[in-house]
Amino acid sequence: MERTRGEGDGEGDPLERPSPLTDKERLMIQDSWAKVYQSCDDVxxxxxxxLFVNFPSSKQFFSQFKDIEEPEELESSGQLRKHARRVMSALNTLVESLGSADKVASVLRLVGKSHALRHKVDPVYFKILSGVILEVLGEEFSSLVTPEVGAAWTKFFAMVCRSITAVYEEAGWTKLSTPTERSSSSECV
Incomplete structure (x- = not known):
């Protein structure tokens, strides 16, 4: 599931312009997500x-827990739990709306604009987060996330990352730096 960053601007990379999800892929994502979402808070x-342990620079956007180092402390943080719930709810809305391109675009536009303009989060973190989600789903739900299901999720996250990047560009985002830690897995997978 890990990709290394290539030279150049990524032109010709099939992940830059993923094809639309097929009905089968959409159903695989929705079916697997229904089971994952039953454990929404824990997942x-x-x-x-x-994310915060493997990519500590991502904590810089969270004043409430940016200085917490220990995973156990992070797990017990009420603010982290609250944000985790928001992330899972946004993902749930996206997955439930996969049959409506307009609804998906609307959700991604809202998320992208708020993270670009209000929170000033570099869009690379969406790529990083996508990879982390795929890792966790693959480990925690290994019997559910088969290679075929994982491929559908990978395609989904490539679409999400591409859409978020487009929203950032529309919003006038100019900072496109990448964090140095674990840079080989910072691309959409």
């Missing part, structure tokens, strides 16, 4: 803790 916390 959300696991995702954010993994």
């Amino acid at each position: 959300g916390v696991a995702i954010l803790v993994r």
Whole structure:
């Protein structure tokens, strides 16, 4: 699931312009998500803790827990749990809306604009988060996230990352730096 960053601008990279999800892929994502979402709070916390442990620079956007180092402390943070719930709810809305391109675009536009303009989060963190989500789902739900299901999720997150990047560009985002830690997995997978 890990990709290394290539030279140049990524032109010709199939992940830059993913094809639309097929009905089969959409159903695989929705079916697997329904089971994942039953453990919404625990999965959300696991995702954010993994993000912050593996990519500590991502904590800089969270004044409430940016100085917490220990995973156990992160797990027990009420603010982290609250944000994890928001992330999972946004993902749930996206997954439930996969049949409506307009609804998906609307959600991604709202998320992208708020993160670009209000929170000033570099869009690379959406790519990083996508990879972390795929890792956690693959580990925590290995019997559910088969290679075929994982491929559908990968395609979904490539679409999400591309859409978010487009929203950032529309919003006038100019900072396109990448964090140095674990840069080989910072691309959409």
